[in-house]
Amino acid sequence: MILIYFFLAVYVLAMLFILLYSFAQAHLLYHFFRFKKKLKPLSSPDWDSLPMVTVQLPIFNEQYVVERLIDSLAAFRYPKEKLEIQILDDSTDETADIIKKHLQNFPELNFKYIHRVNRQGFKAGALKEGLKKAEGEFIAIFDADFVPDSDFLLKTLGFFADSKVGMVQTRWTHLNENYSVLTRLQAFALDAHFMVEQMGRNSQDAFINFNGTGGIWRKSCILDAGNWQDDTLTEDLDLSYRAQKKGWKFVYRPDIESPAELPPVMSAIKSQQFRWTKGGAECAAKHLGSVLRDKFPFKVKLHAAAHLLNSVIFIAVLFVSLSSIPVWWAFLQGWIPDVYFQGAAVFLIGFVIIAGVYFFANLSLLEYSLGSFLRFLWELPLFLSVSMGLGIHNTVAVWEGLTGKKSAFIRTPKYNLESNKSTLGKNVYNQMKIPFTTYLEGLMAIVFTVLVAISIITQTYEMLVFHVMLAIGYGLVSWESFKSYRMK
Secondary structure (H helix, E strand, C coil), X not given: CHHHHHHHHHHHHHHHHHHHHHHHHHHXXXXXXXXXXCCCCCCCCCHHHCCCXXXXXXXXXXXXCHHHXXXXXXXXXCCHHHEEEEEEECCCCCHHHXXXXXHCCCCCCCEEEEECCCCCCHHHHHHHHHHHHCCCCEXXXXXXXXXXXCCHHHHHHHHHHCCCEEEEEEEEEEXXXXXXXHHHHHHHHHHHHHHHHHHHHHCCCCCCCCCCXXXXXXXXXXXXXXXXXXXXXXXXXXXHHHHHHCCCEEEEEEEEEEEECCCCCHHHHHHHHHHHXXXXXXXXXXXXHHHHHCCCCHHHHHHHHHHHCHHXXXXXXXXXXXXXXXXXXXXXXXXXXXXXXXXXXHHHHXXXXXXXXXXXXXXXXXXXXXXHHHHHHHHHHHHHHHHHHCHHHHHHHHHHHHHCCCCCCCCCCCCCHHHCCCCCCCCCCCCCCCCHHHXXXXXXXXXXXXXXXXXHHHCCCCCHHHHHHHHHHHHHHHHHHHHHHCCC
C-alpha cells in the first residue's frame, strides 16, 4: 500500500505542475485579448531614408529549398544599394554548387556567399561569423525553408524608430499545413505559440523570444547582449533573454506573416522537437536563476519561469502517464477510496484552460468560422494525444538539457514537396537509424491499449479517456516513426 500511495503522490504532484502551468497560460490568454485591442497599424519608413540592412541566410545541406529561398530574397522590395544578403553556407553536399550556380541569375544584387568548412558553433557560429562582415545596421534572419514576404523589411523597420527596440519578430505561417495530419497538428501547436503566447507575453512586457527566423535585429543589440553563443541548442532563445535582461525591447507583430515549411515526417518532427526541447531546458538552466534574482516585476518572473520551464511539461506528462497505471490498478482493486478520484476532477480545470488557449489561438485566425470549429473538435484531442506520445522522446531531451549533457545541432530535413523536387522516401536527408525510444513508444502503445481493453471489460472507466488518448498518441508516434526512419 505504501508503494501505491507513492505512485498516487507522483501522479498528483505531476498533475499539480500541469495545473499551475495552465494558470500561467490563462493569464496569457487574457493578455492576448488585450493585445489585439491595442495593436497599432504598421508604419513604413521613408524610402529615401531607409537604413543599410543585412539579411542572413544560414544554410546547411538544403538542396531542395535553397533556390526557392534565394528567389524570395531576390524579390525583396528595397533599395539594392542598401541591401546585403549573406548566404552563410556550411554545406558538405551539392548544395554549395547549387547556390553558386543560382546566384549567377542575380548579378545586380548584393549577394555575399560565405562558406565555412568546420561548422564550429553550428547555426550560432555561422551567424556570428557573418556578423563580423555584415554591413547592415539591421540584421534580418531567415532559415532555408522560409519564403519571406517581399515587403518584410518595409513592414518591420518602422518599429526601430524607438531606439530601445532591439528585435522585431513576425508570425510564422505554414506553406504545407494541409499536407497531412502531422503538418496540421504542427500548425495547430505553432499557431497557439505565435498567437496566445507571443502576443500575451509581449502585451505585458514579459520576455518573448526571437524564434530563430522570420525576425530582424538591431545589430548593436546583438553585440551589446554578447553576440551569438553556441552553448545551447536554441541560440535564438538564449540571445533573446540576454538582450532583454539588458533592457532591450522586443516587438512582436502577428499581422506580419513569414511563410515556412513544416516537417512532413515524424523523424524530422522529432529532430526539431528534440532541439527545441533540449535547448529550452538548457536556457532554463542558464537564465532562470538570474531572471528570478533580478528586479523584474512578479508577472515577468512568473511568465519567464513558465516560458523557460515549459519543456518540463513533458516530464510531468510522462510521470502522470506511468503513475496512472498503478493508480488505476489500485482503484480497480478498491485499495484507494473513490473520493480521491472525485477530488482529482479539479485537474480538469487545466484541461479547460489549455483547450481555451488552442481554441482562441486557432479559430481567431479563421474568424471563428464553423469549419474551423469542426476541425478544432478533432484536432485538439488528437494533438493532446500525440503530444503525450512524444513524452518519452522529449523527456530525454529535457533531462539532457537540465543536466548539461552536450549534443550536436541536428538540422531538420527540408522537403519542398510543392515543387516535386523531393518526395518523402527519396529525400537524401532522411534519418535512417531508429532510436531506442521509438521501440519504447511502441511498447507503451501496446500497454495502454491493453489497459483500455481491461477497463472496458471490467467497466472501470475512471481513466479510460486518458488511457485511450495515450494509446492513440503512442501508437501514432511509434507508427509514424518506424515509417519515416525506414524511408529509402
